[in-house]
Amino acid sequence: MTHELKRTGGWLLAAGLLGWALGHLWLALCLTLAALLCQHLWSLSRLMRWLASPEAEPPEASGLWGQVLDRLYHQQRLQQAQQQELRELLDRIQDSGQALRDGVVMLDKAGDLEWWNQAAEQLLGLSQPSDLGQPITHLVREPRFIDYFEQQHYQEPLVIRSPLADDRTLEFHITLFGANERLLLVRDFTRMQRLERMRQDFIANVSHELRTPLTVLSGYLETFSDHLHDLAPKWQRGLKLMGQQAKRMENLVEDLLMLSRLETTEVEYEQEPLQLRPLLESIRTDALALSEQQHPIQLHLLSDRPLYGSEKELRSAFSNLVFNAVKYTPAGTSIEIYWEDDEQGGGQLIVQDHGPGIEARHLARLTERFYRVDPGRSTSTGGTGLGLAIVKHVLLRHGAQLTIESRPGEGSRFCCHFPAQRIAGLLD
Numbered sequence: 001m002t003h004e005l006k007r008t009g010g011w012l013l014a015a016g017l018l019g020w021a022l023g024h025l026w027l028a029l030c031l032t033l034a035a036l037l038c039q040h041l042w043s044l045s046r047l048m049r050w051l052a053s054p055e056a057e058p059p060e061a062s063g064l065w066g067q068v069l070d071r072l073y074h075q076q077r078l079q080q081a082q083q084q085e086l087r088e089l090l091d092r093i094q095d096s097g098q099a100l101r102d103g104v105v106m107l108d109k110a111g112d113l114e115w116w117n118q119a120a121e122q123l124l125g126l127s128q129p130s131d132l133g134q135p136i137t138h139l140v141r142e143p144r145f146i147d148y149f150e151q152q153h154y155q156e157p158l159v160i161r162s163p164l165a166d167d168r169t170l171e172f173h174i175t176l177f178g179a180n181e182r183l184l185l186v187r188d189f190t191r192m193q194r195l196e197r198m199r200q201d202f203i204a205n206v207s208h209e210l211r212t213p214l215t216v217l218s219g220y221l222e223t224f225s226d227h228l229h230d231l232a233p234k235w236q237r238g239l240k241l242m243g244q245q246a247k248r249m250e251n252l253v254e255d256l257l258m259l260s261r262l263e264t265t266e267v268e269y270e271q272e273p274l275q276l277r278p279l280l281e282s283i284r285t286d287a288l289a290l291s292e293q294q295h296p297i298q299l300h301l302l303s304d305r306p307l308y309g310s311e312k313e314l315r316s317a318f319s320n321l322v323f324n325a326v327k328y329t330p331a332g333t334s335i336e337i338y339w340e341d342d343e344q345g346g347g348q349l350i351v352q353d354h355g356p357g358i359e360a361r362h363l364a365r366l367t368e369r370f371y372r373v374d375p376g377r378s379t380s381t382g383g384t385g386l387g388l389a390i391v392k393h394v395l396l397r398h399g400a401q402l403t404i405e406s407r408p409g410e411g412s413r414f415c416c417h418f419p420a421q422r423i424a425g426l427l428d
């Protein structure tokens with residue numbers, strides 16, 4: 001820059017001296033300035049022409065313009081190299097996306113198709129380029145998929161029948177990213193579902209087969225225990241234990257059958273909406289009998305809105321929660337049952353106890369089958385370890401959610417939250 005100033009100053013000085021000597025000082029200065037300006041304009045226009053076609057070599061220039069062109073050329077080269085690197089990376093990502101066996105579909109914020117891989121093409125029957133920019137809900141028209149897609153609750157995957165073949169099932173996972181854009185993963189779930197069905201059938205069959213012999217065993221054991229005093233004392237304890245264990249096995253078989261019914265059948269709604277008062281009062285009566293009147297149990301019906309669902313299943317779920325509160329808290333602990341509205345038009349059933357509570361590390365696993373906080377205590381109370389798994393399944397079938405809050409020493413609160421659609425009158 002200083003060099004350029006010196007050069008301009010030198011020209012002006014020389015022109016000034018020459019003009020002064022010839023008696024035309026101002027004319028000489030103006031002409032020199034005009035010449036310098038023209039030279040800059042010419043360089044500027046060469047720069048503009050080069051920027052318009054950057055692949056060409058930069059024009060030759062010296063002085064300040066030479067430096068400017070050099071710098072621009074250098075930066076341009078750097079940018080081109082970075083662009084090339086990014087392009088290669090993008091190609092590699094696309095190639096690896098193409099190589100995936102699971103289908104991948106990228107959707108923009110309106111839910112229109114932006115990119116997909118070959119597996120998605122085969123699984124969903126997409127075709128290039130006609131489906132590009134089409135809404136995904138026009139291409140996968142299954143109502144459950146449309147609901148799932150629009151509700152944006154993507155924690156759990158969705159399994160539906162393939163739109164291309166009735167005997168195949170697909171599993172969809174959706175992830176939100178960026179500005180409400182979505183990445184949809186789809187995979188063939190047919191084999192997994194077959195295995196799952198085999199597992200369910202196996203458990204259902206075994207439980208069913210065990211039921212009859214167990215009923216016979218329990219029946220005889222009960223008959224024998226009616227004549228306990230006729231037996232020698234050394235047999236009495238054995239007979240009692242056999243009776244208890246047979247009862248435990250019966251409970252286990254009943255719970256397993258209940259779980260497999262919940263997994264394999266559609267929910268059967270009652271014709272009439274379910275009134276919570278009689279249901280909860282009868283559960284309270286059973287719970288008082290279980291506790292031998294040792295637990296004060298209060299019922300707070302803060303809403304008179306009924307619920308739309310299966311009485312048998314809901315009775316089983318609510319009973320499990322109330323019976324657990326009896327089983328896992330010492331005598332004298334008060335238990336409260338609430339049925340109340342929530343702010344979004346839904347309803348919630350809450351079972352609250354003031355017992356020993358549950359440590360935070362167990363909470364996330366409580367609804368797993370056979371998960372027990374204290375296996376010894378659970379077995380001695382006749383627990384099967386399946387109670388909360390049943391509750392979770394029943395609620396899932398009713399579009400409801402179970403939340404568990406508990407602190408050691410302060411008690412536990414089990415809340416079954418039903419959305420507005422499950423409250424009678426609002427279900428379409």
Ligand code: ADP
Binds near residue numbers: 329357367378383384
């Ligand atoms: P179970 O049939 O053995 O009772 P559940 O699935 O109903 O099994 O419960 C799982 C575990 O959760 C129980 O073993 C128990 O340790 C714990 N639990 C459930 N309810 C309560 C409660 N109200 N207070 C303390 N612990 C509880």
